Amino acid sequence: MSVAALIVAAGASKRFGQPKQFAYLKGKPVLEWTLERFQAHAGVGQMILVLPDESDRKHYETRYDKITSVVRGGERRQDSVWQGFRLLDPARTRMVLVHDGARPLVGADLISRVIAETERAGAVVPAIPVVDTLKETEEGRVVRTVDRARLVRAQTPQGFLYPVLKMALEAARADRFYGTDEAGLVERTGGVVQVIEGELRNIKITTPIDILMAEALVDV
Numbered sequence: 055m056s057v058a059a060l061i062v063a064a065g066a067s068k069r070f071g072q073p074k075q076f077a078y079l080k081g082k083p084v085l086e087w088t089l090e091r092f093q094a095h096a097g098v099g100q101m102i103l104v105l106p107d108e109s110d111r112k113h114y115e116t117r118y119d120k121i122t123s124v125v126r127g128g129e130r131r132q133d134s135v136w137q138g139f140r141l142l143d144p145a146r147t148r149m150v151l152v153h154d155g156a157r158p159l160v161g162a163d164l165i166s167r168v169i170a171e172t173e174r175a176g177a178v179v180p181a182i183p184v185v186d187t188l189k190e191t192e193e194g195r196v197v198r199t200v201d202r203a204r205l206v207r208a209q210t211p212q213g214f215l216y217p218v219l220k221m222a223l224e225a226a227r228a229d230r231f232y233g234t235d236e237a238g239l240v241e242r243t244g245g246v247v248q249v250i251e252g253e254l255r256n257i258k259i260t261t262p263i264d265i266l267m268a269e270a271l272v273d274v
Contacts (some may be wrong), residue, residue, distance in 0.1 A: 055098050056149075059120075059151045060090040062127070085155045089151070091162070098120065102124075103139040125141060135152060148216060149172055149214065153211040171248055178213040178248045179248075180245065181208050182209065
């Protein structure tokens with residue numbers, strides 16, 4: 055039974071101005087950087103790639119032999135995750151790593167630690183501490199300063215044993231509930247999500263300035 059990486063790269067990227075997963079990072083699309091990280095990792099047995107459409111299916115399947123399916127995404131990110139997840143064979147998939155296609159600098163060590171901890175805990179999210187002072191606001195005014203001591207910033211890949219993620223996704227679909235990440239869906243079903251240390255360089259490309267930051271981090 056294998057570890058499957060579900061790479062979600064179907065977003066329209068309104069804040070970026072163009073599909074950020076196809077923006078160039080040092081001469082290569084962001085998504086290609088991401089796929090290479092999971093292709094090279096010995097612990098990952100297969101990849102499911104979720105895209106805005108399937109027009110480039112042959113390119114990805116030829117270039118990355120771990121890709122077993124390329125599928126069109128849904129209206130929202132959670133719909134896209136479901137589109138990819140439903141293609142997995144439960145008899146051959148023990149664990150699913152859900153990763154943002156726009157996180158091109160994920161390290162092999164982080165992927166390994168997520169796999170190891172998911173095997174132990176069943177559901178894992180990597181995260182980094184919040185360092186900025188946080189303010190809760192209302193109508194443009196500060197209501198209160200939020201205690202950041204217990205707050206973290208979630209990253210991907212988030213790891214789940216197959217049955218754990220299946221239950222969470224199916225419950226959300228049945229209730230027509232949309233969360234911001236898969237860990238939140240597991241929490242909603244009463245599951246316990248273990249937090250492990252993420253990586254500062256594992257940034258998500260969201261705005262054009264993030265490309266400049268990623269270029270500076272590529273060789274770090």
